[in-house]
Amino acid sequence: SHHRTIRALADSHAAKTSAATETGMARLALDDDDARVRRWFASETEKLGCHNTTDQMGNMFARQAGSLGSPAPMTAMGSHLDTQPRGGRYDGILGVMAALEVLRTLKDKGRKTKYDLGAINWTNEEGARFPKSMVSSAVWSGSIPLEDAYSLADIFNPQATMESELRRHGFIGDIPCSSNANPIGAHFELHIEQGPILEDDGKKLGVVQGAQAYKWLTVTVNGRDAHTGTTPMAARRDPILAVAKMIAASNAIARESDALASTGIIKIPPGSSTNTLASQASFSLDIRHPHDDVVAGVVSRCLESFKQIAAGDGKGVDISWTLDTDSPAIKFDPECIKVVQQSADELVGPDGWLPLTSGAGHDSVETNKRCPTTMIFVPCRNGVSHHPEEYCSPEDCAIGTQALLEAVLKYDEL
Amino acid sequence: SHHRTIRALADSHAAKTSAATETGMARLALDDDDARVRRWFASETEKLGCHNTTDQMGNMFARQAGSLGSPAPMTAMGSHLDTQPRGGRYDGILGVMAALEVLRTLKDKGRKTKYDLGAINWTNEEGARFPKSMVSSAVWSGSIPLEDAYSLADIFNPQATMESELRRHGFIGDIPCSSNANPIGAHFELHIEQGPILEDDGKKLGVVQGAQAYKWLTVTVNGRDAHTGTTPMAARRDPILAVAKMIAASNAIARESDALASTGIIKIPPGSSTNTLASQASFSLDIRHPHDDVVAGVVSRCLESFKQIAAGDGKGVDISWTLDTDSPAIKFDPECIKVVQQSADELVGPDGWLPLTSGAGHDSVETNKRCPTTMIFVPCRNGVSHHPEEYCSPEDCAIGTQALLEAVLKYDEL
Ligand SMILES: NC(=O)NCCC(=O)O
Numbered sequence: 127s128h129h130r131t132i133r134a135l136a137d138s139h140a141a142k143t144s145a146a147t148e149t150g151m152a153r154l155a156l157d158d159d160d161a162r163v164r165r166w167f168a169s170e171t172e173k174l175g176c177h178n179t180t181d182q183m184g185n186m187f188a189r190q191a192g193s194l195g196s197p198a199p200m201t202a203m204g205s206h207l208d209t210q211p212r213g214g215r216y217d218g219i220l221g222v223m224a225a226l227e228v229l230r231t232l233k234d235k236g237r238k239t240k241y242d243l244g245a246i247n248w249t250n251e252e253g254a255r256f257p258k259s260m261v262s263s264a265v266w267s268g269s270i271p272l273e274d275a276y277s278l279a280d281i282f283n284p285q286a287t288m289e290s291e292l293r294r295h296g297f298i299g300d301i302p303c304s305s306n307a308n309p310i311g312a313h314f315e316l317h318i319e320q321g322p323i324l325e326d327d328g329k330k331l332g333v334v335q336g337a338q339a340y341k342w343l344t345v346t347v348n349g350r351d352a353h354t355g356t357t358p359m360a361a362r363r364d365p366i367l368a369v370a371k372m373i374a375a376s377n378a379i380a381r382e383s384d385a386l387a388s389t390g391i392i393k394i395p396p397g398s399s400t401n402t403l404a405s406q407a408s409f410s411l412d413i414r415h416p417h418d419d420v421v422a423g424v425v426s427r428c429l430e431s432f433k434q435i436a437a438g439d440g441k442g443v444d445i446s447w448t449l450d451t452d453s454p455a456i457k458f459d460p461e462c463i464k465v466v467q468q469s470a471d472e473l474v475g476p477d478g479w480l481p482l483t484s485g486a487g488h489d490s491v492e493t494n495k496r497c498p499t500t501m502i503f504v505p506c507r508n509g510v511s512h513h514p515e516e517y518c519s520p521e522d523c524a525i526g527t528q529a530l531l532e533a534v535l536k537y538d539e540l
Numbered sequence: 541s542h543h544r545t546i547r548a549l550a551d552s553h554a555a556k557t558s559a560a561t562e563t564g565m566a567r568l569a570l571d572d573d574d575a576r577v578r579r580w581f582a583s584e585t586e587k588l589g590c591h592n593t594t595d596q597m598g599n600m601f602a603r604q605a606g607s608l609g610s611p612a613p614m615t616a617m618g619s620h621l622d623t624q625p626r627g628g629r630y631d632g633i634l635g636v637m638a639a640l641e642v643l644r645t646l647k648d649k650g651r652k653t654k655y656d657l658g659a660i661n662w663t664n665e666e667g668a669r670f671p672k673s674m675v676s677s678a679v680w681s682g683s684i685p686l687e688d689a690y691s692l693a694d695i696f697n698p699q700a701t702m703e704s705e706l707r708r709h710g711f712i713g714d715i716p717c718s719s720n721a722n723p724i725g726a727h728f729e730l731h732i733e734q735g736p737i738l739e740d741d742g743k744k745l746g747v748v749q750g751a752q753a754y755k756w757l758t759v760t761v762n763g764r765d766a767h768t769g770t771t772p773m774a775a776r777r778d779p780i781l782a783v784a785k786m787i788a789a790s791n792a793i794a795r796e797s798d799a800l801a802s803t804g805i806i807k808i809p810p811g812s813s814t815n816t817l818a819s820q821a822s823f824s825l826d827i828r829h830p831h832d833d834v835v836a837g838v839v840s841r842c843l844e845s846f847k848q849i850a851a852g853d854g855k856g857v858d859i860s861w862t863l864d865t866d867s868p869a870i871k872f873d874p875e876c877i878k879v880v881q882q883s884a885d886e887l888v889g890p891d892g893w894l895p896l897t898s899g900a901g902h903d904s905v906e907t908n909k910r911c912p913t914t915m916i917f918v919p920c921r922n923g924v925s926h927h928p929e930e931y932c933s934p935e936d937c938a939i940g941t942q943a944l945l946e947a948v949l950k951y952d953e954l
C-alpha cells in the first residue's frame with residue numbers, strides 16, 4: 127500500500143527559519159523571511175525531481191511527473207507560506223508542507239500517480255501586508271488584473287509595492303499568471319479550520335463544501351484639527367469620534383443579520399496629541415456571511431449609517447471609502463468533495479468528520495473558479511488562528527496530510 | 541510716554557527657524573528646532589543686558605534689572621515656545637515674543653521699571669510630545685515631583701524621556717526648579733484666545749479671570765488577536781470595538797453635563813491587519829469643564845461606562861487607565877486682573893474687551909498657585925488653534941503686547 131505514517135509537520139524547517147515569536151510566526155508576504163522560505167521550498171521540491179516554474183506573481187509550481195507522461199494539467203495541492211504579522215505556524219504553511227510530504231511519500235515509496243501531481247505556493251494569500259487576500263491566485267484565476275495586484279502597496283510603507291518587492295527578490299517568473307496559459311487540473315488544499323467547530327464536536331476532519339462571502343473596505347474620514355479645550359462640541363469636525371461611532375454601528379448592523387463585522391486597523395496621521403482633535407482617521411472593515419446578498423446588504427446599511435454619522439456631529443466630517451477585497455460565497459466541486467469524503471470515511475470513520483463551510487477565504491476559492499477544487503480542514507486548538515498560539519497537534523497534522531494523499535490518489539484514478 | 545507702536549510679531553525670527561508648514565509650526569518640546577529657538581531666545585535677551593538663568597527643567601528666566609536694585613523676585617512675563625505637532629505660530633510663541641518686545645521697548649526708550657522685570661520660556665507647555673501639559677511650570681509650582689517629569693517618555697519614542705532630551709541639549713540648568721528656591725513676583729501671560737468668543741463679539745482683548753478644569757487619561761484595553769472570518773462574535777475579545785464604544789460613550793456622557801470630552805490619540809500595536817482582531821488598543825481622553833466637580837463626575841461616569849463596555853461584548857476585554865494630567869479650575873489674582881482691565885480700558889475702551897475664562901490650560905495656571913497671576917487674550921481667526929491655520933493679525937498681536945506692557949508697568953507701580 128502507499129500508506130505510511132506521515133511525520134509531524136509542526137516544527138518544520140520552514141517554521142524555524144522565520145521571524146518567530148515563541149510559538150508563532152511573522153512572515154509577511156515578500157519580506158526577507160518569505161524570500162528565504164520560498165528558496166527552501168524550491169530546493170526541497172527540486173530534490174524530489176520536480177519540475178519547478180514561477181509565474182509573474184511569484185506563484186511557485188512544483189510538478190512531479192506521472193506514469194502516463196500525459197501533458198494534461200497537473201493535479202495540484204496548494205496553499206501559502208506567508209503569515210499574519212502576529213500569526214501562527216499552521217495557517218497556510220500546513221497545506222504547503224503537507225503537499226511536500228505527499229510528494230516525498232510517493233517518491234520514497236516509488237509510487238507514481240498516473241497524471242502529473244504537484245505542489246503550489248501562492249503568493250500573499252493573507253493580504254496582511256498588501257491588503258488584498260488571495261491576490262495572486264486571484265490574478266491566476268482572472269478575477270483581478272495583474273496591474274492591480276502589482277500596484278498594491280505595503281499598508282505601512284507605501285513605497286513598497288507587490289511589484290517592487292517581487293522584483294527585489296527576483297521572483298517575477300517568466301510564465302504568465304493565468305489559468306489559461308498555465309492551467310491546473312484540480313486543486314486540493316489542506317488547512318487548519320481556524321474556527322472551533324471540529325474541536326467542539328470532537329471530529330478529526332472537515333470536508334469543506336464551500337466558503338462564505340466577504341468584502342473588505344477601507345473607510346477614510348476627514349475632519350479638522352482643533353484644540354480640545356477651546357473648541358465647543360458644536361464647532362468640531364472630529365474624525366476620531368465619527369470613526370468610533372461607525373465601528374460601533376457596523377458591529378450592531380452585522381449582528382442584526384448574523385453576519386460578522388470586524389475592524390483590525392485604525393489609522394490616524396502622525397503627529398497626534400491628547401489635546402488636538404485629529405484631521406483624519408481611517409479604518410478597515412471586514413464583513414462576512416455565507417450568503418452574498420447578506421454581505422451586500424450589511425455593507426450598504428453600514429455605508430448608509432456612516433453617512434448619517436458623518437453628517438450628524440458638530441459641523442460634520444467628510445467620508446470616503448474603497449472596496450479592497452470582494453470574495454463572493456462559493457461552492458466547491460462535488461467530485462473533489464466526494465474523494466475527500468471517501469478518504470475521511472476510510473481514515474476516521476463516518477463519525478470522525480464533518481461537512482463544513484469555510485469562514486476564511488483561501489486560494490482554493492480562486493482556483494475553484496477555474497478548476498475542480500476542494501479543501502480539507504483539521505482542528506486547531508480553541509479555534510484560535512491569526513495568533514501566535516495557533517496550534518494543531520502533530521497527530522492531527524498527520525491525519526490531514528494522510529487525507530490529502532488519499533484524496534489526490536483517488537482523484538488521479540477518476 | 542513709554543508707549544510706542546509695537547511691531548508685528550507674526551513672522552518672527554523664531555517662527556521662521558522651525559519645521560514649519562506653509563502657515564503652521566511643528567516644534568515639539570526639546571526637539572532640535574526647540575533647542576534652536578531656545579538658543580535664539582537666550583541670545584536675544586542677553587543682547588538686552590538681561591541676566592539669564594535656566595532651571596533643572598530647562599525653564600529659561602531672563603531678568604532685566606529695575607531702577608531700585610531691589611533683590612525682590614522679578615515680575616515675569618512668561619509663556620512657551622514649543623508647539624503642537626501640527627500647530628500654529630501664535631499659541632505660546634506670542635506670549636514669549638511679546639515679553640521680549642516689552643523688554644526691548646523699555647530698553648530702547650531708556651525706561652526702567654522699579655522692580656526687576658523679566659521674560660520666561662517654560663519647557664513643554666503643550667504636553668504634545670511628553671504627555672503632561674504645563675509640566676515644567678508644574679514642577680516649579682510644586683504640583684508634581686521633578687522625578688515624575690524627568691521620567692515622562694516621548695509618546696511615540698519611549699526611549700527618549702524629558703530628562704534624556706534635556707540632557708542631550710545641555711538644558712539642565714543649575715538652579716532648582718522650584719518656586720521656593722527661584723520665586724517670581726507675579727506672572728503675566730499674553731496668549732491667543734484659542735476660541736471664537738472675542739472674534740464673534742468683535743472685541744480686541746480678553747481679561748482672563750481663570751481657567752477651566754481638565755483631566756487627561758490614557759485608557760488601555762487588552763483583548764486577544766483572532767481571525768475576523770472564523771471567530772464568532774460571541775467568542776471575541778475585541779479591543780478596537782470596545783475602544784470605539786468607549787469613545788462614543790465618553791462623548792455622550794460629556795454632553796449631558798455640557799462638558800468637553802475629546803480623543804486625539806488612538807494606538808494599536810504594530811502588525812495590525814484587516815483580517816485579524818487586534819490584541820490591544822489604547823486612547824487618550826481629555827475631559828474639561830469650568831467646574832472641578834463636573835470634570836470629576838464625567839470622568840467617573842466614563843470609567844463606569846467603560847467597565848460595562850469592557851464586560852459586555854463577546855468574552856469581554858480587560859481595561860486599565862492612567863491619569864496623566866490633572867489641572868483643577870483656577871481663579872486668577874484680582875490685583876493682576878485689575879491692572880490688565882485698566883490697561884484694556886485705556887487701549888480699546890470699556891467696550892473693546894471682555895472678561896473670559898480660559899478653555900485651555902496655561903503655564904499661568906501653575907504660576908497662579910505660587911504668585912499673583914493673570915492672562916491677556918487676543919482674538920484668533922475663527923477661534924482656530926492647534927492647527928496650522930491658527931492666525932492672529934499683526935494689529936491684534938500689537939494691541940495684546942501693548943496691553944502686556946501697560947499692565948506690567950502698572951503692576952510695577954503698586
Ligand atoms: N485563511 C486565511 O486566513 N485567509 C486569509 C483571508 C481571509 O481573511 O479569510
Ligand SMILES: NC(=O)NCCC(=O)O
Pocket residue numbers: 353355401631665666667673674899900901902
Ligand atoms: N494653551 C494650550 O494649548 N495649552 C496646552 C494645554 C491644554 O491642552 O489646555
